[in-house]
Structures are given as C-alpha cells and as structure tokens.
Amino acid sequence: MSDLDVQIPTSFDPFTEANADDSGVASKEYVHVRIQQRNGRKSLTTVQGLKKEFSYNKILKDLKKEFCCNGTVVQDPELGQVIQLQGDQRKNVSTFLVQAGIVKKENIKIHGF
Template identity: 75%
Template structure:
C-alpha cells in the first residue's frame, strides 16, 4: 500500500495564535477579536492584558466610555481573564488601550473580518 501525506483540515481555532507557541514575545500581545453571535449581534473579546492590571476596572471604564455592556470571563484553557463587550468595539478598544497607556500600538493585534 502507498501511504500519502494528506493534511486533514480541522475546526478553526480563533485563539490558536494566543496559545503558548514558544516564540519569543508571544505572550506580550493584546488580542482583540470579534465573535459573531446571531444575526447582526457580535461580541468583542480582549485577551492578553498583563496580570498587574485589574480587568474589572478596565471593563468599568470601557463600558462607561462606549455605552455598552460587558463582563470578565476567567478562561482556564487560555490561562487568564478575557474581557467581553457587546457589539463591534475593536477600534474603540484599541484606541482606548493606547490612550490609557495600557498597551502600545505595536502590542495590539486586531483579529476579525
């Protein structure tokens, strides 16, 4: 029998880049993603903030600034806290984090369509 090297595609994992890849500086990025819910509804997630920052206080300021609701979710698989905001707030969150001095523009990765 002949063995073929065939790659079988698996399900898409949007958090694959954030996992520990062993590359230098892989954990220094703040990942801002959008997840589609149902219809026109969407969810913005912020992951990769340093442990020295209080996610609850950042969330409170984000909610007040953008007039949206949100929550902080502790994800054991990703190893940290993830901020979730209602709506497509990717650019707003990016600008907020750079103005507040939480992250530099080079440290922010915006994912999505």
C-alpha cells in the same frame, strides 16, 4: 578575464532574522482584540492578553462607560481572564488601551472580518 572580480555565492539563510526573533517572543506579549459573531447582527468583542497586574474590572468599567455598552470578565482555563464587550468595539478598544497607556500600539493585534 583576470581583471573581473569573481564573486562566489555564499550561503544565505532568509530565516536568520526570524530565528533571532524567536528568542524574544516571550518578552513581546500581544493583546488580542477579536470579534465573535452571535445571532444575526449581534456580536461580541473579546480582549485577551492583558498583563495580570491590571485590574480587569476597572478596565471593563471604564470601557463600558466610554462606549455605552455592556460587558463582563470571563475566566477561561486556557486564556486566563478575557474581557467581553457587546458589539463591534475593536477599533474603540484598541485606541482606548493605547491612550490609557495600558498597551503600546505595536503590541495590539486586531482580529476579525
């Protein structure tokens, strides 16, 4: 029995990586692309979390022209400026933002059903 190495279990904290990531949460800003249901089959796509240095109106103009839909920029007291587009444009908007170089793909979160 003396030949066997005895391993004493050490304390393992499964949340060490999560706690380390909490310090960098402020540096990683996400862009949230959501869908809101309106009447029946009608829906809105909302984009929030873009950096303030971007011109929301120019991005909206390009999105409207690219996807042939209408939209607006809404000022929300909690969320700041939010872009709203008609229809379900979640995938279109996310690919557009990545191709335009506005946001990296890993910083986009798509929500909805």
